[in-house]
Amino acid sequence: MRKVKFLLIVVLIATLSGGAFAQTKGIPVDIPGTGLNFFLYRYEEVAPHDKVNAIWANLSNSFAQWVEAGQDPLALSGKDVQIKTNSSGSVSIYIKEQFIVEVDQYHAKINKATTPQLAEKWAANLRKGVDKFVSINEPK
Secondary structure (H helix, E strand, O other): OHHHHHHHHHHHHHHHHHHOOOOOEEEEEEOOOOOOEEEEEEEOOOOOHHHHHHHHHHHHHHHHHHHHOOOOOOOOOHHHEEEEEOOOOOEEEEEOOEEEEEEOHHHHHHOOOOHHHHHHHHHHHHHHHHHHHHHHHOOO
16 A cells, blocks of 8 residues: 555656756846736746747837837827737737737736737736837827
8 A cells, every 4th residue: 555655656747847846047128118017928948039029029019119109298198009800719909900919828827818918918018118108209
């Protein structure tokens, strides 16, 4: 009986160590120039710098369009942050028509949420960041 318990414990530890104890790391994705974090891009092994850089580029493009159009404080606000779900069910966040990021199952699972629920949280953070960006950068 003792050997069976020992084997069960060994099997349980081996099973759990494969996934449940995996350490996630994260890279904060901030809204340029605001000091506010949009979300934490999580990963387990290799840092996904290319994906994070693509999100920053999307954010920067959105803000650059506003700057190039004359920085009218009425032309950009947190209300321009949208959540869109396509026909395949993937959920993405946009500023106006500029794609920012797709909310994936991996992040939803880590955050104990569905992708639409997590999209709402990320969108709320981004709305605050857009409003702060505009208030910091509007012509005085």
